[in-house]
Amino acid sequence: MAMKKYPLSGVRVVALEQYIAAPFCTMWLADCGAEVIKIERPGSGDPRRDYQPALKGKDGETVYGGFVTYNRNKKSLTLDIQTPEGREVYRDLIRGADVVVENLKPGSVEKLGLGYEDLRRINPRLIYAAISGYGRTKELEGAFSGLPAFDPVIQAMSGITNLFGEEDGPPAVSPVALGDLFTGVMAGYQVLLALYMREKTGTGQFIDAAMYDSLVGLNEKSVMLYTFAGEILTRGRDRYQAPYRTFAVSDGFVALITPNEFIWARFCKALGREDWITNPSTATGRMRAANTAEWEPWVEEWMAARTADDVVTTLDGFGVPAGKVQTGRDLVKCEHLKARHALVEVEDPHVGKLTLARAPVRLSDMPEVPTASAPMLGEHTDEILERTLGYSAERISTLKSSKAVA
Numbered sequence: 001m002a003m004k005k006y007p008l009s010g011v012r013v014v015a016l017e018q019y020i021a022a023p024f025c026t027m028w029l030a031d032c033g034a035e036v037i038k039i040e041r042p043g044s045g046d047p048r049r050d051y052q053p054a055l056k057g058k059d060g061e062t063v064y065g066g067f068v069t070y071n072r073n074k075k076s077l078t079l080d081i082q083t084p085e086g087r088e089v090y091r092d093l094i095r096g097a098d099v100v101v102e103n104l105k106p107g108s109v110e111k112l113g114l115g116y117e118d119l120r121r122i123n124p125r126l127i128y129a130a131i132s133g134y135g136r137t138k139e140l141e142g143a144f145s146g147l148p149a150f151d152p153v154i155q156a157m158s159g160i161t162n163l164f165g166e167e168d169g170p171p172a173v174s175p176v177a178l179g180d181l182f183t184g185v186m187a188g189y190q191v192l193l194a195l196y197m198r199e200k201t202g203t204g205q206f207i208d209a210a211m212y213d214s215l216v217g218l219n220e221k222s223v224m225l226y227t228f229a230g231e232i233l234t235r236g237r238d239r240y241q242a243p244y245r246t247f248a249v250s251d252g253f254v255a256l257i258t259p260n261e262f263i264w265a266r267f268c269k270a271l272g273r274e275d276w277i278t279n280p281s282t283a284t285g286r287m288r289a290a291n292t293a294e295w296e297p298w299v300e301e302w303m304a305a306r307t308a309d310d311v312v313t314t315l316d317g318f319g320v321p322a323g324k325v326q327t328g329r330d331l332v333k334c335e336h337l338k339a340r341h342a343l344v345e346v347e348d349p350h351v352g353k354l355t356l357a358r359a360p361v362r363l364s365d366m367p368e369v370p371t372a373s374a375p376m377l378g379e380h381t382d383e384i385l386e387r388t389l390g391y392s393a394e395r396i397s398t399l400k401s402s403k404a405v406a
Contacts, residue, residue, distance in 0.1 A: 004365050008029055012097045013097070013101060014090075015038045016090075017039070017103055020048070021131045024070050026038070027070055027071060029188055030073035030370070032361055037075050037388075038375070040377060045078070048066050049064060050067075052064065053066075063350050067374055072344075072370075075384060079404065083403070093389065094119050098126070099129065099191055100116075100128045116128040116130070124203050127195065129190065130209065131209045149179075149211060149212070152173045155178055155215065158179070159222045160178060166235065179214065183214040186209055239286070241257060242288035243267075244258075246325055248300070252325060261283070308324040346371050346372070347371055
């Protein structure tokens, strides 16, 4: 039997990154075996290094959840690219790199002579993924190009915020950083496409990963509904399918949808209300959505008299998918996730075992993901300068004296 290998083993990624989108992208690349060198500012590092919540180790070191969850399995190099010496180190790294993932303010690396056009002259095989709010391709500039953006802003701009919250209340921002996370996933997907293309062409290319583009793609239903029906998808009930919601049960909530009449018929049989199958007021999703008063109170009463497990088991017996609304505690304790190895036990040198979400990658010939915690600031600086770049002790000392590295 062949030995299992990481699919990105031997791929070197230089991560000129901060906050969430780019770090999330590169962490999943690291989970799949890539060597990820995270470039950080000397002294302060990634702004999320002190994002709560936090745990304090017996050695006095504080480990912050808001940083560890996006930065495990990486190496940290403290490098000041604002200095000429720091820029030279960065260029040396690029010569041996396969990928750059960068999400600094649009235009900032170009001003330093470190943009894609500058770096491709050093390394024509380089794949450069630029993550931004509204895009970085010159030929595709729009009204928002160059504007700064954080996740809540992009959620709102993409129309996603308009879908969260109570029907008669204001729009709400999702507590899940959808813009950052999904853009990170899409950037990583494009990195893999570019690596595959490089095998055929021998050259790298530029990846323009915009958060706005990504979330509009995720919010495709809003675009489709307006195109086909002239309707604006908003908070509240779906007008085409019902039930499509959560129901209160005796010990929490259960979510379900009957996406077609076939599943609706099964649902009616599970509840002992087969008369609803042919009733004109409930026979189609559109009619059920318009006539909730005729069936919904009965369903709510049926649900409230049962536990989540009872409801899910009963519906599943009739072929109707349903699920309990779970919390973070439920996920950490979930036996199914444990059996799937969907959570990873990270061994942090300061606070011990940490349970975190694993990259949802499952290849038959890939071993389990690495379990190193996020690096301390500058933890691998000497290693990278000496072993990766082959710098002499004298040159490293000079770089430290100039404060280009720390």
